Every structure is written in C-alpha cells, then in structure tokens.
Amino acid sequence: PSLPQADGTSEVGKGTLTTHVLNTATGLPAAGLSVRLARLQEPGLQWMELAHRHTDADGRCQPFLAQGQAKAGTYKLHFETAEYWQGLGHTSFYPFVEVVFIITDPAQKLHVPLLISPYSYTTYRGS
Amino acid sequence: MAFHSVFLVFLAGLALCSEAAPLDHPDAKHPLSVKVVDSVRGSPATNVAVKLYKGAADGSWELLNSQQTNEKGGLPELTTKEQFVAGLYKLELDTASYWKSMGLNPFHQHADVVFTANDAGNRRYKIAVVLTPFSYSTTAVVSEPVE
Numbered sequence: 001p002s003l004p005q006a007d008g009t010s011e012v013g014k015g016t017l018t019t020h021v022l023n024t025a026t027g028l029p030a031a032g033l034s035v036r037l038a039r040l041q042e043p044g045l046q047w048m049e050l051a052h053r054h055t056d057a058d059g060r061c062q063p064f065l066a067q068g069q070a071k072a073g074t075y076k077l078h079f080e081t082a083e084y085w086q087g088l089g090h091t092s093f094y095p096f097v098e099v100v101f102i103i104t105d106p107a108q109k110l111h112v113p114l115l116i117s118p119y120s121y122t123t124y125r126g127s
Numbered sequence: 128m129a130f131h132s133v134f135l136v137f138l139a140g141l142a143l144c145s146e147a148a149p150l151d152h153p154d155a156k157h158p159l160s161v162k163v164v165d166s167v168r169g170s171p172a173t174n175v176a177v178k179l180y181k182g183a184a185d186g187s188w189e190l191l192n193s194q195q196t197n198e199k200g201g202l203p204e205l206t207t208k209e210q211f212v213a214g215l216y217k218l219e220l221d222t223a224s225y226w227k228s229m230g231l232n233p234f235h236q237h238a239d240v241v242f243t244a245n246d247a248g249n250r251r252y253k254i255a256v257v258l259t260p261f262s263y264s265t266t267a268v269v270s271e272p273v274e
Contacts, residue, residue, distance in 0.1 A: 093267045098239050098241070100235060100239065101236060102233075102236055120265060121264070122263070122265075124259075124261055124262030125234040125262070
C-alpha cells in the first residue's frame with residue numbers, strides 16, 4: 001500500500017492527484033525522482049508551483065493535492081528525468097519531462113503515471 | 128509479356144513517386160523528422176498544429192516554426208540544417224485541438240517534447256509521437272554525428 005492508514009481513515013481522499021514513475025529500461029520503479037506540480041493561473045497565464053515531491057522506492061509520492069484543493073483548470077507535472085538518469089550514470093534525450101493536463105472534475109481521483117527510458121517516455125491518465 | 132510491361136510501368140511509377148513524395152526520414156537538409164500517429168484509429172495524426180521552439184539563454188522559448196502535420200502525420204521541412212544548431216528545443220503538439228475536432232475531450236492540453244540537439248556535431252533526429260485521447264508516448268531515434 002502506498003499510504004499508511006494508522007487511524008483507520010484513508011489519506012487518499014477525493015480529488016487527489018498521484019503519479020507513479022517507472023524505469024522501463026530496468027523494469028523497476030524510478031526512485032528519488034523530483035516532481036513538481038504547478039497550476040496555470042489566470043489572468044496572466046502564469047504557472048504557480050503548488051507542490052514539490054520526490055518519488056519513493058516504489059516510484060510514487062504523497063498525493064499532490066489535498067482533498068478539496070483541486071480546482072478545475074490546467075496543471076503541469078514537471079519530472080526531473082535527466083537528473084535521475086545522470087544519477088544512474090546514463091545520458092538521456094530529454095532534460096526533463098512536462099505533462100500538461102486538464103482537470104475538469106475536482107472530485108475525481110487522478111493518477112498520472114510516467115514510464116521512462118533514456119530515449120522515450122509515455123504518460124497516460126490512469127485511475 | 129503482359130507481366131513484363133506491367134512491371135516496367137510499376138518501376139516508372141516508383142521512380143516518379145520517390146521524386147514527388149515528401150521526405151519521411153531526416154536527411155542532411157532537414158535533420159529533424161517528426162511523425163505523429165493516432166493509435167486509436169491506427170493512422171497518421173493529420174493536421175496537428177505543431178510549434179518548434181528554441182531555448183534562449185534567458186530561459187524563454189523562441190518560436191522557430193509553426194506547421195501542421197501532413198497526411199502522413201509528418202512535418203517535412205520543420206527546420207533546416209542551418210537553423211537547427213546545437214541547443215535546447217521544444218516541440219509543442221496541439222493534441223487537444225486534434226481530439227476536440229473529433230468531438231472528444233482529451234486529458235492533455237498539449238504534448239511537449241523538450242530535448243537538446245547537436246551536442247557533439249550534427250546528428251539526425253527522428254521523433255515519433257503516438258497519441259490517444261488519454262495518453263501520449265514519444266521516442267527519439269538519434270544518429271551518430273554526421274559529416
């Protein structure tokens with residue numbers, strides 16, 4: 001399980017946003033990878049950083065948005081992939097990966113995984 | 128006898144096609160080749176608006192070119208050898224408009240591919256992007272430095 005449930009209530013409530021980063025070259029989770037979440041603010045169309053996490057040994061982090069914190073809008077997850085590959089002694093094609101997506105229903109649990117290899121990546125809306 | 132004539136006509140047709148067809152692969156004149164695929168329909172993703180940016184020293188993005196993918200999902204002549212110097216680049220594909228034009232509501236605003244190019248001399252780049260309304264995948268095939 002990705003989150004402890006010490007008091008019997010789930011910490012993964014409604015409207016949370018999670019990710020899972022997998023290293024497809026090794027078939028293992030990508031641990032210690034820096035991930036930032038930002039929301040596009042209007043007016044002015046500026047990105048406002050909301051959270052900064054690092055993936056754990058399972059390639060996951062604590063949810064990016066607390067219950068009730070998600071608003072409909074445009075968000076961006078920034079993954080420091082080159083830094084991750086450098087740490088393993090590899091070069092990679094991309095200095096970072098950014099995934100820009102739309103939240104329409106703030107109550108919906110969103111899972112945005114990222115699969116990475118040095119010369120490719122895949123991202124999708126999971127559940 | 129009939130087969131022989133048909134075969135000659137076929138060869139002539141091939142010769143004509145190879146002159147006229149837009150280039151699918153990177154070459155010396157156009158070292159960056161992009162292919163966009165719709166993996167729901169199993170077809171090229173046509174008329175996808177794509178912007179190519181170059182990273183400036185101050186961290187901003189300078190727009191180099193703006194093109195729509197052709198009937199093969201390609202972007203011939205997106206950049207030239209002269210323009211495609213060493214540096215940081217961003218391809219921004221307006222995938223949301225592509226899916227919305229089909230009446231679908233996609234998850235991603237756009238698909239960005241950020242990469243550094245020509246670090247150790249001139250290379251050829253083939254970048255493929257495979258799309259669905261809720262996912263995208265990109266892969267790069269990069270040659271050794273040429274010339």
